Amino acid sequence: MRKKIVLSAAFALSAAQMAMAAAPEKPAPEKPKTRPSAEIIKAAPASDWREIDPADLLVMVLAPDGNGKTRQVIIQLLPAPISQGWIGNMRKLAAAHWWDNGAVYRVQDNWVAQFGDPDEDTPQAKPLPPGLAKVPESDYLLRAFAAPEYINPGHDAYAPHTGIDMGFPMAFDDNHVWPVHCYGSVGVGRNNSPDTGMGAELYAVIGTPPRQLDRNIAVVGRVIEGIEHLSSLPRAPGNGMYNDKAKNTPILSIRLGNDLPPADRPHFEYLSSASASFRDYVNARVNRHDDFIIYSPGAADICNIPIPVRRRG
Structure with missing residues (x-):
């Protein structure tokens, strides 16, 4: 009797496996694609750019x-x-x-x-x-009166906080702000x-x-x-x-x-770190979803947020 029960169970399991194999696989849900950062930069209005x-x-x-x-x-x-x-x-x-x-x-x-x-x-x-001038070491820091225009939510190993202000990567704490070394x-x-x-x-x-x-x-x-x-x-x-x-x-x-x-003077502008276009640009970099990227970290090191710069005219 026990042998028949075991055989019946094995047959049922085999039938279930065959049914699963025969059933068509559901297509994987399509990942939402983000707008490419280069496209955001190109579409940024003139009002979002700052002349250097x-x-x-x-x-x-x-x-x-x-x-x-x-x-x-x-x-x-x-x-x-x-x-x-x-x-x-x-x-x-x-x-x-x-x-x-x-x-x-x-x-x-x-x-x-x-x-x-x-x-x-x-x-x-x-x-x-x-x-x-002989500059004192205290000038490596600047007493902070306001937070940077863009605050990076990502964790930083070298400072309590990082951000971008007036087109430059910065670090800051409750009292001071200072420029950082990036590429x-x-x-x-x-x-x-x-x-x-x-x-x-x-x-x-x-x-x-x-x-x-x-x-x-x-x-x-x-x-x-x-x-x-x-x-x-x-x-x-x-x-x-x-x-x-x-x-x-x-x-x-x-x-x-x-x-x-005058004819040789360089003319550049950068994407304002206070602009909506800049925030969209950063979001596209840290939450990138497309046919190539498998995993998007949702954050970026401050040096991995290059400030867009372009020649004028």
Whole structure:
């Protein structure tokens, strides 16, 4: 009797499995697709864009590459009141043409490309122009009067909060706000504390964002065009300093944008971080759903929210 019951149960199970196999599978529910971020940027109205004053742009011209191609790097300076002690020095250095005939003398893989006077620490160092300020370490931070225009809800390992203000990635707590190191950020080289640097020796981040430098070194701007002319330079071993000056990349000139002839002045604008278009753009990045993306995290590191910038005209 027991054998018959077992056989009957096995037959019933087999029949159920056959029925399940024969039943057509229900199609997986289609994932809702988000509007592509590039489309949002393209459709953003003119009122959502903010012009960058040419006076807030540094235009660095490097020696032509091996094929004779012009290499130009454009740096947007942080707006007042952030890092203005160093930026004021940089304006004086540019006006004095101090960087002319300088060089990119350090390129360290996954770290920075550093430029200025390659003879900085030698008797042949180029004299600095008069009137440069010595900036205190306290100026790495700015007393916060208001939260950034866009607050990033994602968790951050280096600060209580992050956001974007006036087109720049920032971090903040209850009392202070400070600029952060992302790819393309430009900072001020310095020696050991309490030295904070004068703004003559600068570096651009060309690797994983070194956020551990936040609040330890002054961030003064970011490269908005031409970062490839720095990130593609040959790497030097160790700390990235070339041991042969012939390997340096010469700097022909660095000028403020408004000091160039009118026809040569750069004209850029960025998508306002206070605009609805910017919020839609961020949402499309952090909640992306399309035929390629399987899992959308719903959040982003502050350095993974690049601020859209475009040339005007």
